[in-house]
Amino acid sequence: MSDGTALRRTASLLSVRRISVIYLLGVIVLIFGITIPDLFLSSVTAQVVASSQAVVILIALAAMLPLIAGEFDITVGTNMALSLAIVCQQSQAHPERSLFAVCVVAVLVSGLVGLVNGFLVVKLRLNSFIATLAMSQVLAAIALKISDNEQIRGTFPPGFSDFGQAKLAGIPVPLLCSVVVGLVLWYVLDWTKLGRQLFATGMNREAARLSGVRTDGLIISSFVTSGLISGAAGIVYATQVGTFSNSVGAPLLFPAFAAVFLGATQFNHRPNVWGTFLAIITLALGVQGLQLSLTSGGFWITPLFNGLALIFAVIFSARQASQSEKASSDGKASIDEPPAVAPPDGALLSETAASRRATTGTS
């Protein structure tokens, strides 16, 4: 009896609906492990993926917070670029200044951008998708002005760049930074009142407000935190690459959001930290494997794989969710509930709320 329930619990914990991306990861490792074992199953692959994805992870975590509160933050990529531009330009123009202080200022500026985003969304009641889309252009303009439309190679002390290449117990330090940020967010989101209230705000803002949640403050805080993390991502990028160019930042937007959405189809079917991590690593390994399989010119693989993986994952998750919803709504209790009032459960709860708001506009 108890064995049976334990078995069932294990089975449901391992169900494809809960952890489809882990299975995808397994399939990727299996396929490339068999076809190109020498290239794929090497420490180089692991190193490349680990160090190249550290910044993407940070940007994704930054995008995730406002998304949980039911709002989009499109500025994450350009906000990171702004912080990078400030650090590179300042280190080049004023090498005498403390690099640490410059970094702190750059991160604070990104946080300030988040505050402006939050103000536009909460106080002026702008649609977050539109407001942050517009802000991302403003930020791009500021970064262009700072850089004078040229590449800026930051003049960093050797210790700074070493940081970006350093390893601790074989793990790249930038990735460790992402893991630390991830751990903090995971604890706050899953185990504190603050996190619970943030999710409540994203699910039903009015219900949360009437339950005593400071929804406005939480949304603004989520934007500010998102800005701070984006700014920090810019610093990490500076330690790894050391150069600002106009093409940095904005292209990270898609992989970041894709990872959050894909991650939200995992585990508890809400945006979550470890689902996001898992999604990024899986996508990166898939891309790496495909690029290694091709003899030449695999540069177009990345966006193709990312895009298709997101579409299939969401289709899959939505179908699973609708099936399980059907199964449960066939339970006696809810037969009389009209279908019109049953929202799509599971997949991307806050995301659907946010995108709904984006399409209908704030009224």
Added chain:
Amino acid sequence: MSAPEENAASPACALQLRSISKTFGAQRALDHVDLDVRSGEIHALMGPNGSGKSTVVKVLGGYHHPDTGTALVGGRPFQLGAAKAAELAGLRFVHQDLGLVEDLSVADNFHLTAGRGRWTVPLSKKKEAESAGAALREFGYDIDPGRRVESLTSAERTAVAIVRAVSGGVGDPELLVLDEPTASLPHADAEIMYGALRGLVAKGRSVLFISHHLDEVLALADRVTVLRDGRNVVTRDTNGLDSSELAALMLGRALAADEAREHESASTRGRDGNPVLLVEDLRTAAAQGVGFEVYSGEIVGIAGLTGSGREELAPALAGQIDRQGSMTVDVVAVKPGRPRAALAAGVQYLPAERRRDALFAGASIRENTVISNLDSVSRFKRVVRKLERTETSKWIDVLDVRPGQVEKSAVELSGGNQQKVVLGRLLRMDPRVLVLDEPTQGVDIGAKLAIHQLVRQVAAGGAAVVVCSSDESELAALANRVLVMKKGRIGTVLEGAQITAERIEEEQLAVSATASASPSPRGRGLVDHE
């Protein structure tokens, strides 16, 4: 159980369903259900949540395909489970949410379902408006087709949805199917709709409607079919049926003594000491200076038509909407327009729009319950799952939520159980003042009785309770005192033996007869074309 005796091909029947069964997974939703709606009849379909009423409607509308069963519409065989066939055969549906697009005009909403013309034919705004206006006038409604639906009252919206259903579509409308059309209408507004439906059947059409309101069914329907657990219980004339008999048919048992008290008036309570809740000169957009007081242990009912200010009173007390005027709880003033201020004063509020304002649909029963106070289930600033589960289980037991699984998603519960979960969220805060807005709207009779019982217990525990409701029998069953709102003020105060559903209804209507500024619902009644 009650196989009607008419000839199977009788044209006198607008709709005949024979032996409809539908199984979802392991759950049998409909078990050989028969249903006959005669031509020119208003037929009610009743049953507790989960009895299969809505499944019948969904099978008719082509949303579900039945496992077995046959159907005749107007004497002709009809293919179940196909939406197009339903429309061609002349079945028209108005669902509970009415299916209107708020951002569009009345005429645009008519056009959405009109289904005529190819997409290449340019739209004529003027023609659309004319045809929509003509259709509305035919039913005696003077509603400007150019108005946006969001500016209409709920009564007008219901009217638009019904007229649209009957006048649109391909083929002649044979049978109008209404799924809880009056769930959000105060009685007097519902009366206008009854007029329209009676006019419809006078023209030889038929109406099938689902309702939770016993009194409505008794007043409107010629015959009623009761389902329970997916089976026919009875089909009979409503003549000679009373509401407690009907309730017993639905529940499958006689009402217990305390439940039977539902149909009597609550007694007046003695008032001692200071009032718990004191409201003076409260003003909102609709309320024009409302003052009253509620004592410990007292249940005060607020009645009134839509537009009387009733619907803004509870949100104003809870800080959901802004207000002017003073409000004190235990002699301490409560700041307006801030839910947190009201909560801090001990005011707990159940909003009328459960899905919009109260429920976290995608969250579990646990998350829905503990959100009102997370500190009590935390240790060292960390929310502890075990404490959450213990707390939630406790309230699941108190409120008899079914299924009572802590991690069950709220969206999977029936309306009545969702309402219980929200109530549990409020009651665990041990409210000093409990403000309930339409507490049993869209809730089946069993859950309704249970919720009423709980509210009485909360009052008996010393809380001050305010119940705003458009359901007069609910106020009659619960309240020690009923304030009838008129034109934004409190018009009449009913106490003790004065509190009956009929009296509350009369007082509300007396208001609208004297209200000259707002259009009288009575005056907008049905125009007889016969």
